[in-house]
Structures are given as structure tokens and as C-alpha cells.
Amino acid sequence: MEGAGATGQKISPLARELNRIFSNYNKHSNLLKKNLKETNKFFREIKQHYSNSCGASALDAGHLGCISFPNHEEEYLQATVGCTPYIIILGQNCTAKYHVVNGLLGERLLPVSLSSSGHPGACQGMGSCKRRRLRFTYGRQTRLSLALPGQYELVHQLAAHRGRWETIPDEDLEIQVESEDPAQRLAELEVTLPHHLLQEARILVASCTLVQPLETVVEDCLKNIAPIIVYATCEETLTQHQLDDLHHVQDIVPFPICFTRVPGSVRPASAEREKSALYMQLTSQGFLSSMAGSCSCGISSQQQSVTAKPQNVLCETFERLPRVLAAFARQVLQNQQVEAATMLNLVHCRCLDIFINQAFDMQRDLQITPRRLEYAREKENELYLSLMGIANRKQEEMKDMIVETLSSMKDELLEDAANLQFTDIIIPPNGEPVSSKDIKSCIQQIQELIVLRLNQAVANKLISSVDYLRESFVGTLERCLSSLEKSNPDISSHNITSNHLKQILNAAYHVEVTFHSGSSVTRLVWEQIKQIIQRITWVNPPAITLEWKRKVAQDAIESLSAAKLAKSICSQFRTRLNSSHEAFGASLRQLEEGHTGRLEKTEDLWLKVRKDHAPRLARLSLESRSLRDVLLHGKPKLGRELGRGQYGVVYLCDSWGGRYPCALKSVVPPDDKHWNDLALEFHYTRSLPKHERLVDLHGSVIDHTYGGGSSIAVLLIMERLHRDLYTGIKAGLSLKERLQIALDVVEGIRFLHSQGLVHRDIKLKNVLLDKQNRAKITDLGFCKPEAMMSGSIVGTPIHMAPELFTGKYDNSVDVYAFGILFWYLCTGSVKLPEAFERCSSKDQLWNNVKKGARPERLPTFDEECWQLMESCWTGDPFKRPLLGIVQPMLQSIMDRLCNSLDGKSQNLEDSN
DSSP states (O other): OOOTTOSSOOOOHHHHHHHHHHHHHHHHHHHHHHHHHHHHHHHHHHHHHHHSSGGGGTSOHHHHHHSSOOHHHHHHHHHHTTOEEEEEEEESSHHHHHHHHHHHHTSOOSOOSOOTTOOTTTTOTTOOOOBOOEEEEEOSSOEEEEEOTTSOBOOOOOGGGGSOOSSOOHHHHBOOTTOOOHHHHHOEEEEEEOOSGGGTOEEEEOOOTTTSOHHHHHHHHTSSEEEEEEEEEOSSSOOHHHHHHHHHHHHHOOSOEEEEEOTTOOOOGGGGTSOOHHHHHHHHTTSSOGGGOOOTBSSOHHHHOTTSOOOOEEESSGGGHHHHHHHHHHHHHHHHHHHHHHHHHHHHHHHHHHHHHHHHHHHHHHHHHHHHHHHHHHHHHHHHHHHHHHHHHHHHHHHHHHHHHHHHHHHHHHHHHHTOOOSSOOOOTTOOBOOHHHHHHHHHHHHHHHHHHHHHHHHHHHHHHHHHHIIIIIHHHHHHHHHHHHTOTTTTTTOHHHHHHHHHHHHHHHHHTTOOTTOHHHHHHHHHHHHHHHHOOOSSOOBOOHHHHHHHHHHHHHHOOHHHHHHHHHHHHHHHHHHHHHHHHHHHHHHHHHHHHHHHHHHHHHHHIIIIIHHHHHHHHHHHHHHHHHHHHOOOOOOSEEEEOSSOEEEEESOBTTBOSEEEEEEOOOSHHHHHHHHHHHHHHHHSOOOTTBOOEEEEEEEEEHHHHTEEEEEEEEEOOSEEHHHHHHHOOOHHHHHHHHHHHHHHHHHHHHTTEEOOOOOGGGEEEOTTOOEEEOOOTTOEEGGGOOOOOOSOGGGOOGGGGTTOOOTHHHHHHHHHHHHHHHHTOOOOOHHHHTOSSHHHHHHHHHTTOOOOOOTTOOHHHHHHHHHHTOSOGGGSOOHHHHHHHHHHHHHHHHHHHHHHHHHHHHHO
């Protein structure tokens, strides 16, 4: 039944402030839930897509496994994001706890006098009070019921149902000792009220410790909720049992506690001037930080920082509870959401970096693999022609070398043959003849001796010619083939092409170094030796003497044909070489076909990463980071308008996140493409290390109520500088200042390039100056890694390099744009170059630039400056100088011109 005082019409200041805090929490919680849900959906789709396609060969399994939540992070986020805020009230006794509830709701809903059992304080000491757990929830009608937590409502007649009431009857709060129903004893009293505070949060009051231990109560209450834990005291100090309970709670629950005194609590008169006994006790027990100073006012300045981990606090007077509890609740809830948003954003950034790195790898693969294949084909052909040339040249050389070798070695060979000890033949000691079979064996061994020595000489000559080719070709070519074979999964285990390359190189070695009985050269020599044997006719078998051995060796040497041997060797070399060359060509074509199919899939995946995966994930990352930033620092306040461009308006912002002054760029993306581009820009910019030549991006906030709620805007909060370069040149800058600005811009662009980024929109308006006229590059709206560029035509017409219009370009477009910027710096004017001013439209300007139109040379230009401009804006990107060369050139120009000016000034002073 509805009680007289339970209509929920009275709203205390504390309830109103808490309601606002809980409302913000729930609003941010919904954004976190949505982001987490979409992130999980994205990860599922990625895994499903690549597990069902062969794209995973390019996005390898190792990286694919990283496109997901680590288990512990996913569990934390699922348990944290979207939790209902609960105010959990603990205390020394029921009177203290009920005081807090009545204060929160602005109603005397719970009795704070003696209980029906007659015990003051309701559950002090070892009293018999057994009050059940209370849960306050929102409903249109006031209603009381008994229910098992998280289960079902009990059919039970409550005292409150028997008539109207202002304060919940004690009979309904207490567990009846005589009750035999265990469900009735475990049930909690659920109070439904049409109270404004309960629309955004719930209140849960712990049961008496006689009913359930405190740590068990808290542990049961922390499932899928965001707890604001309040511990109410009505005594000067806590008992040891109460302190032990609190230690158990803090061990179980990683959440801070707001300690508060309630009306009527015992306090000494000096409490306003001195630290109370309760404060000293809580500090000594480690519940309060001694560094926080006096806690009588609630939360210290150190604790109020949302970036710091929330700490326990003590509110010494109940009148101050609204302010203290509101600040405490805000800090606890913000900290929980900041941790969740930070974790979510780190996952986004890590996976996004994987995609970007994979895009680099895929782009490199698409560029390098065709070049490697062409290089392998060219180098193998060079090697083949070189080896074939050796085979053709060496035949005549080899013939002469064989004749020369036989001539120079003849005496040595004859002597060695004479002294040759035959194997497996018994030579009679008295010079008696031996059998014909033994004679043949002896002649064969003499022949083998001659062939062996000849082999060594021929091999050394041929191999020395091939070895220098091995040094010239093998290292780079073998590494190139190995890389091609490894990157093609179909043939990575076979290395067919590399084996054919080895056969080409070994063609020379196999001819002479590894002779065997079947060798064509050996057969040729053996045929000649057999002819020698056939010419020798014996009436009787000869005796094996030294002279006989010399005679056989001499006849063998004289009968060998050097020309035939040389021809046979080179012919065999060419045959092996041709065979290996043809096999290499066939295997390389097979390798190329395999890579062609693989590269088509890689290009499709590269396009998917650039157009879909990375932008989609970048948007989730922008949302999670922006949510973190708004939780930490709030929504920035827009000041006066500083300027506007094609894609946004820039406002003054006095301060944000401890930084001041700031500039705030508001962008309202008109469609998903612009959203994704903006998100990627933010990711690239935020991922950059801080650099003194780049404008610092402090953070971002997504404003869902921009323009009075008509649109959603992204607010980018940046470092604010004095003016842009356009304004600076109009106001007048000295030559030294202008040259220093040029150096600063080059340094900034070099840093972007070192991080793999291309700015693509270097111009006067995108260079900002501080009060000392030092330059910083801003507006990275078109800034992208080369691997993520889709070939879109972006930039400011007069600063755009000709190749930008083809869609195929690299970071040299920034060098071109700097050349145009340098022209303005050298002129000291913002007036358009004549060649551009004559153009009536953007299309005409672009056509003229493609035809070679460039800014004119002015009489005041220094020759070296003009040459530098011309080299930077040349139409051939490969002829533009590297910025690492431009920077020292600029420094040299600056030193020379400034020293010259200083000298002229000094001479003028001397003449005066």
C-alpha cells in the first residue's frame, strides 16, 4: 500500500545531485555498451571472413589471432560496462544505515528510533536484532514485497499491506525468529518507490551481521553492479569486530568506502578543531590516507582528481554528506568508466595498428614481388649467358691448356707412372712375364693416374672462371628466390627454382670435379687408351718393368687428343647448362603464376583493409577515446570563432584538461566516409610522438548535442598558437624569420615522413606561428600512411603535385608543396603566382600544372633559393630532392644570407 510519506514528491539536494551523476553515468554507460557490442561484432566478422577465405595468407594467422579481445580484458569489460549504479549502505547498526537512506530519499521511510525488540541502535553489540536486507527500486506505485534476491517474490502478508504508513513497520524489517521457512529468513524486503533518484540508480541496505556476515553481503551485492559503498557510523570509534569485517570487505571488493557520521553520533566538542578519534582509528587501520590531511570536509583535492584511483573518505558531519557523497560517487563511477573506456580504446588502437602495419606489408608485397620476379629472371639470364660464354671461349683455351699441361707434366707423369705401385696385382720379382689380364689392369691403373692428374689441372682452370660468377650472382639471387618461394605457400616446401639455380652453377663442377666411370670424358680417354693397347702386339706377354711402365705412359700421353678432350668437356658443360636454364625458366614461370594469383588476393585484402576494416575500427577507436576524454575533462566550452574552413570551424577554448589556451576544431561529418576519414586522421595524429614542429592534439570529444542537438560533431582540442603563416606574411616577416620558418616546416615534414605519414596539404594556412614566429604544422586532415592512401585527389590546388591527379603518388608530393610554400616565403607576399592567377578555374589550373606551369622567378630571388624551389617542384617525383638534403641546403642559405645582411647593416652603421 502507498504510505503517506512515500509519494516521492520531496527530492533532497543530495538526491538531485546524485541523480544527475547517475544520469550521466548511465548515458556514458549506454555509449560504452554500444561501442563494446559493435567491437565484438567487428571482431566476429573479421574472424569469420578470414577463416572462410584465403585472405588469411596475407593477413597471417598470427596477426589474425590478435584482432580480438584478450580473455581477461573481455571478461572485465563484459562485467563492468553497463552495470547498474547501486548505493550500498553498510554501517555500525541499523539506525546509522537508516539515517543515510532517509537522507538520500528525503523521507523518514525507515525507523531510526528503538526497534521493536527494545534495543537502542537496533543491532549494537551482540543484540538480538535481525533485520533483513533492503532493496529500493523505482516504480510508479509505492509497493513492498519480500523476494529472494534475483529469484522470485514470496507470498507473504506484510504489516505495511494492512494499512497506510509513513515509516516502514519494524515487523516487516525484522526476520521473525519463530519463522520456520528458510526462504522467508533469506528474503530481502524490496521497496518500490516513484522516487526521482531511483530512476537512475538502486539503493541496497545490508542486513544485520547476525543474519549474514558483512563480507558475504557485499560479495553477493557486487554482481553486475557499479557500487557506491557507504559505511554509516554513530559511535566515536568502531569495535574490533567491525574493523575486522571492514578489512574482509576491502580484501574482497576493490572499491573505496565513504565513511560518514549520522545525526546523533557521539562527537567531542573539540572535533571541529582536532582530528577525531574515528579519523585517527581509520587512518591507523589503513582505511584512510594520512597524506590526505583532515577529512572532515570530505574528499581532498588529491582524491578529487578523476585520474587518480579513488580512495576511502570520511565525512565527519552528516550535513556535509550531500557534497561529499556526490563528489565521491562521481569519482568512483568516473574511474570505473575511464578504466573501461581506456581498456576498450587500447584494444582498438592495438588492432588498428595491426591493420595499418599489415597494409604496409601488403603494399610492399604488391610492389616488391613483381620486381623480385623480374630481377630473378634478368639475373639468371645474365648468369646463363656468362656461363655459356665461358663454355664457348674456354674450348680453345682448354685445348692449349691440356697440351701445355701434358707437356709440362710429361716427365713428372712418366716418373710417377714408373714408380706406380699397382694394386691387386702380384709382380714377379725376377722380371718374369705376367698374364694378359694383369697387363690390362696395369695399363688401366697407369691411365687412371694420368686422367686424375689431368682432371685436377682442367678442373682448376674451369672452376676459377666460374667462381667469380658465383660471387657476383649467387648471394643476392639466391636470397631473392628464397624470399619468393617462402612467400608462396604452394611451393614453399619445395624450393624448385632455387635448386635449378644451383644446377646451373654446378654444371661446371660436375664436368671435371666429380668424375665417375660413366663420364663422357672418362669414356673418351679410356677409348684412346684401349686403342693404345690394341696397337701393342706381344708375341709373349711383357715383363712389368720400370721401362715398360714409362713406355705405356708415354704412348698414352702422346695418343691423347687435346682438341677432342676440350671439345667433349665444353660440350658436356653446355648441355648441362642448357638443361638447367630451361628447367629454371619453367619453374620461375610456375612461381610467377602462383604469385600472380596470390597478389590478386592480397590486393583485394589491401583494399578491404584500407576501405573497410581500418576506417570502421578507427571510428570505434575515436568513440572510445572521446568518451574517455569527456569523462576525464568534460565537454569543452566554445569561445569566439577563430576561423572556418571547408571541413570545420575553429573556436577559441580557454582551457581544457589542464591545458590553456586551446583551439577547438569542430567537424560535423556529413556521411560515413567523412566520419571514417576523420577517425583515421585522429588515430594517426594521436599516435604520433610529440614533436616541437607539429601542433599538439590534446584530445577529442563527440558532442551529440551540437547545434542545439541537430547534429553530431567531433570536437578536436588542439594547442593554440599566435597566427597562421598567411597572416604572418601579410603582417610582414623578416628574411631571417621566413628562412627559419622554412627550416621549421621541413623539419616537421621530415618527422611525419619518418613516421610513415604523408601530409598531402602543406600550405600557408596549415603552418601556424607562435609569438616568436617559429612554425608548427597543423591540420593533418589529409595526413595518411602511404600504405593507407587510396589514390584520392586531395589537397589545395596550387600546392598539388601533378602526379596527385593520377592517384599514384608518394611522400614526394609534400616536397613539391614545400617548394610552392618556399616561393611565398622568398617573395614575402601572399599574392598568387602569375601562372596561377591567370587561371579562371580549378580545372584550368590543374591542366596548366600538369603541362608544367610553375610560379615565376622574381628579380629579388637569390639564385640558390630559386634552384631549390625548382628542384622541389619538378614534375618528375624521382628527381625531387630528399628533405634530408633540403634541410642542410636551407641552413646554408640562411647562414649565408643572414651573415650578408648583418655585414651590410654593420657597414651602414660605420658610414653613419
